[in-house]
Amino acid sequence: MGLNINWGDFRWEKRGDRIAAHRIATARGETALLLDCPDWIRDQIDLIYGPACERREPGEIVAKDFNHGFLFPDGSPDDLQSTVELLSSVLSIPAPPHVDVAITLDWYTQPDGDGELKHTAAGYWINTTKHATHPEWGNSRNSRRLMIDALVKTIQAHPLYANATAIIAAPGHLADGQSFGEVLARDVAAKVGIPFVETTAPGPRQQQKEGPVQDLTGVFTVQDALSGDVIVLDDVYRTGGSASGAAAAAKRAGANRVFSIAVARTIRW
Known part of the structure; x- marks a missing residue:
């Protein structure tokens, strides 16, 4: 209903x-x-x-x-x-602090004509990969392939993103380097042909959910010197706190501008 x-x-x-x-x-x-x-x-x-x-x-x-x-x-x-x-096709977002441009492929969900929230294609890809009970199954592997291909295509088509010198990812809340977003960023970087540079955090932190934006401005550290324009890549854009923290770290490491891209953006009231 x-x-x-x-x-x-x-x-x-x-x-x-x-x-x-x-x-x-x-x-x-x-x-x-x-x-x-x-x-x-x-x-x-x-x-x-x-x-x-x-x-x-x-x-x-x-x-x-x-x-x-x-x-x-x-x-x-x-x-x-x-x-x-x-x-006209990707979703542009008001950029959070330290980020110069922010885009996602689409919303995570959108309201349909019956008053229900339904997954977009991008939201479905996240739901069947990041949240998959059996990520080895065919539908999950296919969603991951489509998601990576769409990110690569968007990066290559955007005049700013296509000229980036590096791709980084905000460390996950466990700070183990193996969050879904970090693994995704490595895979996209390898396929698009832009170097991936590791970004670290001093230790686990509270998981970012809907609500007040965490101030992560001084939390992350990029492990190599950067130059030029840098992409921060993630799976889901919620509050912009992670992108902002990673962008601040990138600029401390020498980045000129930072462009954020994510698969899907959650609806926030």
């Missing part, structure tokens, strides 16, 4: 979003990009294209359909269309 919850009364969707609509137009050698998206996706466009683009307010005629505009005076970048399509 449905729970008869009016999901429209909740504001969970503002903790993550996608490009809802876009328009690309070229005239006289210049390209205009119009977006209907939250500010944190607009900021991603700024980071990706830098001085090649200029922010412009949408004109009065199109303001009802789009809330952000960009002008590319030298024409469309080769990857503009594919980048917009990517940011």
Whole structure:
């Protein structure tokens, strides 16, 4: 039976979003990009294209359909269309402290038309791998393969993530280096061809659940010197505390910017 919850009364969707609509137009050698998206996706466009683009307010005629505009005076970048399509499919999240960009493949669950929360494909992959009673069974192995392939494809397609110099993972609460997220990050790094760098914690800590965000800013240590842009990879994005702590450690180790990616983002009210 449905729970008869009016999901429209909740504001969970503002903790993550996608490009809802876009328009690309070229005239006289210049390209205009119009977006209907939250500010944190607009900021991603700024980071990706830098001085090649200029922010412009949408004109009065199109303001009802789009809330952000960009002008590319030298024409469309080769990857503009594919980048917009990517940011229309993955879930972008307001970045927590020390993280420059945060994305996940999807929500963990979403409400359906009957008032129930149902797993997305990304949530199903987590549920049938991390929480599998028999991880050796075929459906679990297939979910893991699909999950890794989707992460690799997203990293390779995102102009910022594709140029990362290293992948790290926040240590699990047991601090033994063998958490689901750490093993997943090693596997993805090997497949995408980006070095994996170990990150450690001084000892076990309380498991992060829904609720107040743990301050892990000074807890983790990256074991090697870093440079350039670094990816923090995890299985589930809940409060952002782990990503923030790992990002802080990465920047202490020399990273310039830190980009977070996870398989799924939980709904938080």
